[in-house]
Amino acid sequence: MTNRDDAARAIRKHERTEATRRTVRRVVVFVAFLIVLALAYTGYKAFGRSLDDAQTDWPIVGRVLPRTDDLTMPPMTDIIAEFGQPPQRNSDKPLAAFIAEAALFTFREAALGFFFGVILGLGIAVLLLRSKWIEQGVTPYLVASQTVPLVAIAPIVVIWGSTSLGWLPFEWTNWMSVSIIAAYLTFFPVAMNGIKGLQSADPAAMELMRSYAASRRQTLVKLQLPASVPYLFAAFKIAATAAIVGAIVGEISGGVSGGLGRLILDFASRYTTGPSRLYATVIGAAFLGLLAIGLVTSAEYFVLSKRREEPLAL
Amino acid sequence: MTDPDRCAVEISNVSKVFNHGRPNEVHALEDVSLTIDEGSFVSLIGPSGCGKSTLLRLIGALTHPTKGDMSVNGKTANQARLDRDYGMAFQTSGLFKWRSVTENVELPLQLMGWSKTERKDRAAEMLDLVKLGEFGDHHPHELSGGMRQRVAIARALSFRPSLLLMDEPFGALDEMTREHMQTELLDIWAKTGKTIVFVTHSIPEAVFLSQRVIVMSPRPGRISSDIPVDLGKRAFETREAPAFFERVTEVREALRFEESSA
Numbered sequence: 001m002t003n004r005d006d007a008a009r010a011i012r013k014h015e016r017t018e019a020t021r022r023t024v025r026r027v028v029v030f031v032a033f034l035i036v037l038a039l040a041y042t043g044y045k046a047f048g049r050s051l052d053d054a055q056t057d058w059p060i061v062g063r064v065l066p067r068t069d070d071l072t073m074p075p076m077t078d079i080i081a082e083f084g085q086p087p088q089r090n091s092d093k094p095l096a097a098f099i100a101e102a103a104l105f106t107f108r109e110a111a112l113g114f115f116f117g118v119i120l121g122l123g124i125a126v127l128l129l130r131s132k133w134i135e136q137g138v139t140p141y142l143v144a145s146q147t148v149p150l151v152a153i154a155p156i157v158v159i160w161g162s163t164s165l166g167w168l169p170f171e172w173t174n175w176m177s178v179s180i181i182a183a184y185l186t187f188f189p190v191a192m193n194g195i196k197g198l199q200s201a202d203p204a205a206m207e208l209m210r211s212y213a214a215s216r217r218q219t220l221v222k223l224q225l226p227a228s229v230p231y232l233f234a235a236f237k238i239a240a241t242a243a244i245v246g247a248i249v250g251e252i253s254g255g256v257s258g259g260l261g262r263l264i265l266d267f268a269s270r271y272t273t274g275p276s277r278l279y280a281t282v283i284g285a286a287f288l289g290l291l292a293i294g295l296v297t298s299a300e301y302f303v304l305s306k307r308r309e310e311p312l313a314l
Numbered sequence: 315m316t317d318p319d320r321c322a323v324e325i326s327n328v329s330k331v332f333n334h335g336r337p338n339e340v341h342a343l344e345d346v347s348l349t350i351d352e353g354s355f356v357s358l359i360g361p362s363g364c365g366k367s368t369l370l371r372l373i374g375a376l377t378h379p380t381k382g383d384m385s386v387n388g389k390t391a392n393q394a395r396l397d398r399d400y401g402m403a404f405q406t407s408g409l410f411k412w413r414s415v416t417e418n419v420e421l422p423l424q425l426m427g428w429s430k431t432e433r434k435d436r437a438a439e440m441l442d443l444v445k446l447g448e449f450g451d452h453h454p455h456e457l458s459g460g461m462r463q464r465v466a467i468a469r470a471l472s473f474r475p476s477l478l479l480m481d482e483p484f485g486a487l488d489e490m491t492r493e494h495m496q497t498e499l500l501d502i503w504a505k506t507g508k509t510i511v512f513v514t515h516s517i518p519e520a521v522f523l524s525q526r527v528i529v530m531s532p533r534p535g536r537i538s539s540d541i542p543v544d545l546g547k548r549a550f551e552t553r554e555a556p557a558f559f560e561r562v563t564e565v566r567e568a569l570r571f572e573e574s575s576a
Binding site for chain 2: 008202204207212222307
């Protein structure tokens with residue numbers, strides 16, 4: 001072993017410790033911020049109440065900013081306590097368990113949708129790479145596809161899925177239709193960042209590949225795809241949350257039960273009898289989104305640190 | 315295998331026009347003729363815009379002539395490219411940052427379908443040749459600029475192409491590293507017997523390295539002088555020898571003459 005190897009190893013070890021420290025710091029800051037947010041919420045509520053008690057009118061509170069009564073803003077303690085309460089009269093199952101089950105259901109839809117969306121997005125990016133003509137011809141349609149309202153597509157996809165896919169070797173269930181809706185939102189950032197990433201390959205490296213008489217496929221696999229990895233991870237982060245949002249909206253507008261979307265719809269329709277249930281569920285959905293981002297970021301860290309690269313700043 | 319009487323590159327009356335027929339038309343090269351003997355070391359020098367890089371890229375079939383004929387190893391330049399007759403090195407090393415040094419050197423071999431053990435052996439041999447034997451597992455960003463260029467040269471030579479085309483490969487290096495790399499390149503040239511075409515804008519570099527310095531002038535790009543350099547085997551002292559300075563002066567005069575007449 002040479003000294004140089006030792007030094008390189010020491011540097012890498014140091015980098016790993018630094019990365020762990022950064023992660024820990026991130027979690028601490030996140031939790032601290034969560035507490036600050038909860039305190040701000042409670043503080044604002046207390047401020048509004050004091051205005052009510054003093055019967056003074058503060059033109060912003062209750063007009064521009066939300067009212068602070070318990071129906072509009074249930075107390076933070078109620079929301080936290082709600083996680084442990086059973087939402088149904090005939091069952092002891094606490095709300096947290098309902099949310100967890102629904103989140104798992106939605107996560108499955110979103111994960112499948114993400115997976116197929118990524119494959120579709122990459123496929124489109126590779127297609128767009130073929131020629132400037134295709135890129136210029138197809139891109140407007142990709143953009144247009146994202147402006148079509150999801151609430152309009154979701155029922156169509158769900159009905160189409162349940163009536164027209166009988167020929168598949170497995171039974172098509174509604175949650176798979178929701179995955180298609182999630183994929184519909186996922187593919188777009190992947191395709192757009194993907195084409196940018198594929199084109200980001202160093203021109204000198206592209207000429208090198210040409211001088212090696214490398215085939216188009218070899219250039220794609222050995223150079224353009226690896227060069228696009230940082231861009232793809234940036235897209236995956238956007239796509240992961242888009243997949244969750246797509247799944248929840250898809251459930252709601254497609255009338256698919258079992259996931260967070262239905263739970264949110266239920267609690268929203270019974271809002272007056274228990275506003276903190278809806279708040280708790282929304283917090284649950286937000287955490288699902290964070291989990292999705294966390295998974296992608298971990299994968300990114302793992303892949304890029306293996307390549308000793310920095311993530312692309314978003 | 316190297317035969318000084320055989321031509322590696324033959325270029326006759328070649329012109330290259332960019333944006334032909336448009337208002338931004340550029341005559342990068344006009345009526346250029348040049349033959350390069352097999353196994354020789356030839357430098358192309360000239361001010362920017364003289365078409366030296368274009369000429370190199372024409373030889374390497376990275377671009378095609380608008381007019382004229384050219385052949386490389388007795389075939390068309392493009393056929394030579396398809397036959398993998400070229401090793402290339404540019405000013406930016408063009409290393410793949412996600413690959414280790416060894417994997418970078420193995421890249422062309424991998425594309426050519428070599429087996430894993432053959433690749434490993436050749437990469438190790440090449441890294442020894444450029445004196446980076448211990449750095450195989452490192453990644454490009456852990457290396458200095460000079461080391462990266464050496465990896466690029468190892469990669470260019472890994473599949474034993476008959477021609478090495480270099481476009482200012484040492485342009486981004488500091489003077490000390492540069493002189494060191496020049497000595498090493500000559501060493502490699504002596505060991506491998508490749509034909510080397512070397513683009514540079516440094517007069518001492520061109521004189522120190524080559525057997526022939528081709529001086530080019532811009533607008534339109536053409537060859538203005540062809541200066542033979544016979545300094546025998548280069549050594550450290552060569553750079554301080556009167557004969558070296560005479561050639562440097564000769565090339566400088568040729569470049570200045572072009573400037574004043576332009």
